[in-house]
Amino acid sequence: MTIEELVQEQLQENQDIVEALLEDGSNPDADYTIEHHFSGANFDKLEKAAVDAFKAGFEVDDAEELELDDGATVFAFDAIIEHKLDIERLNSDAKTLIELAEKHGVQYDGWGTYFVE
Template identity: 65%
Template sequence: MSNAEEKQEWYEFNQETVEALIEDGSNANVPHTIEYHFAHSDFDILEKAAVDAFKAGFEVGDAEELMLDDGGTVFCFDAVVERMLDVDLINKDTDTLLTIADKHKIHYDGWGTYFIE
């Protein structure tokens, strides 16, 4: 898949997720804590990406080690920011974070947030 195709898929995910949150009643008039997810098998590589995410204005959580179903391990961290449920802002974040993921050859795994009434 090309970078443009991947970016378009994430834009569609962003649109669908924001629409679903609003349809379910999450308050679109207040900022939400958006957690963007990253993973890689090499902690040192992941750490360099976390530094770049921090420099780009995101709060970076501590890396965690997770056991995979096949017995392997992966390290992951979240890049966190307060955002309105605005697809354009989330798409800009996606552009920034996909660039970081591509630079370090790590896995970008989308985002999540909490429902706010």
């Protein structure tokens, strides 16, 4: 999949997530903690991606080592930011972070947040 295809797929997912949260009654005016997920088998590459995410204004948590179902080991971290469920902001951040992941040879695994009353 090309980077353009990855971005377009993520933009559609962003729209779907925001619509689902709002349809379920999540507060449209609240600030949300948005956790963008990254993973990769190479710790050094992941660390460089984390540094760039930090420079881009995100809080970055410590990388964790995870064992997959097939026994393989990967490393993962979250780039965290707080803002409203603004689709334009989410799309801009996702595009930036997908490009950052591509630059460093790691995977951008989407984002998550929590329901806010």
